[in-house]
Amino acid sequence: RSTAFMEFAGVENHDDFHTNEDGYSHTQDQRVAYIIYDVALEDLKELENQLLLVASQCIEKDKSNVTGEQFSGSNILGWAHASVDRCAVLLDLWTCETALLEKKCQLLDVYFEAYQHTLDPEERFALAQAITDIMHKRPRFDLKLEYFVNTYKDECICLQLHLQLLRDIVNQQIDAQREYVHKIWREGQRGDISEFGLPYNVITKQLISLNTSRPTLKNIYLLEFHPSLGLVCVIPKALEYTYQEFYSICRPKTASKASNLEKQVLQLVVDEWLTMEKTETFYSSQIQKDLFAEVLLEDPVLVQEIALSLLEVGADEEKKTDSEKQLFILDSFSTMLELATLCHRLIEVATESTWLARFYKAFAIEAGFGEFHLYLRPMHFESASHREKADHLPPIFITSLLEDDSCVDRYIPSSLPLSIQEIDSHIGKLSFRTRDGIMQLLCPSGIRNMQLILACQVIQKNALLAAVQQASFCYLVQPPHAPDIKVS
Secondary structure (H helix, E strand, C coil): CHHHHHCCCCCCCCCCEEEEECCEEEEECCCCCEECCHHHHHHHHHHHHHHHHHHHHHHHHHHHHCCHHHHCCCCHHHHCCCCCCHHHHHHHHHHHHHHHHHHHHHHHHHHHHHHHHCCCHHHHHHHHHHHHHHHCCCCCCCCCCCCCHHHHHHHHHHHHHHHHHHHHHHHHHHHHHHHHHHHHCCCCCCCCHHHCCCCCCCCCCCEECCCCCCCCCCCEECCCCCHHHHHHHHHHHHHHHHHHHHHHHHCCCCHHHHHHHHHHHHHHHHHHHHCCCCHHHHECHHHHHHHHCCCHHHCHHHHHHHHHHHHHHHHHHCCCCHHHHHHHHHHHHHHHHHHHHHHHHHHHHHHHHHHHHHHHHHHHHHHCCCHHHHCCCCCCHHHCCCCCCCCCCCCCCHHHHCCCCCCCCCCCCCCECCHHHHCCCCCCCCCCCCHHHHHHHCCHHHHHHHHHHHHHHHHHHHHHHHHHHHHHHHHHCCCCCCCCCCCC
């Protein structure tokens, strides 16, 4: 049916579209007639009822200025709160609601542009759910407040901070993707089979804006797609999780305090994002060059050349049968894929360990420990002292060393080392910066060393995570009669 309908020559536009003129949004059908959906009318009626309830509540607040004797039959005007300017209340309510919807539209435009780049069905569903949640989000009214303006103001600030964070993240991702695509096609397209599977090149002819009403992100080219923007769907989940963590700690008692807490959390996230340091700077300059810098494994063209050279080296060693050649090719590409996976997994875990190490230092200093408790320095067996009768000593708790920690190694390195380097400095030598370094890692011993390096880094990350979670749990445990924490 749809195919037959699309082939109908008398219809030029088969979909409804939206326009924005002078700040007003319009919906038009395929004949350019202005329309309103029946669901939109139902939502408008429901919104009208809610706003009238809010206005009635504010007018009812005026009864605090009326004494009990004034509620007699002779004081009908006082009972009806005739002194309240109802038109002014409705105007304020309309103005605040309009400002709130405007902030919602700006935030929804960013999510919708990211949605149009997304190809994965699960990511598209998650983005659609995030858009739906924002559309149905309502202000948290505090009935104890005299008026509703501050409630709307806090909600608008929350939406504006959310928009600022999301827009900056998406724009940076677009710039990174453009740089990556330019790196791949720096020598132009040849059209051979070796280009199969690579992201499409960007034809830089005409910039367009996906949002017809107003541009919310960077203008993109006509055939420019960035499917990685589908990961934007995890941002609202992360913000909600962060807010719930602070909510469980501060435990606001009223809706206004909860809204104010969300505003402070979003401001904290935005400030942290704008001032965030690169995690690789916490490691030594050599690790930054060999692991975090422009490594060869990030360039698919160079990876292809390394894989082909690996096949040429194996082909020169000895003559093989057809089945052995196929098996050798499969093993070679499997090894290359495993090395790339180990490299990116190590970068990810090392980045997470950096943030956990910062939290660990902060908790350690607050608990009275020194920074050296984070690090482990190996002691050679030859330097250990010999004892004739070595008894099994009971376990020593770290709290017993607060007063006298002379027996603790007070070693503090100038930069954060990898976990394997605290145990063995020889295995920890790796380099993804040069072709020779990658070829050394492609041998069986190199793959085993990479697996060991990653395993040690994961163990360190999990140990730091357990320590940080246990330390942060102290903030959650409060006596039942604890005073209410004020949120300014």
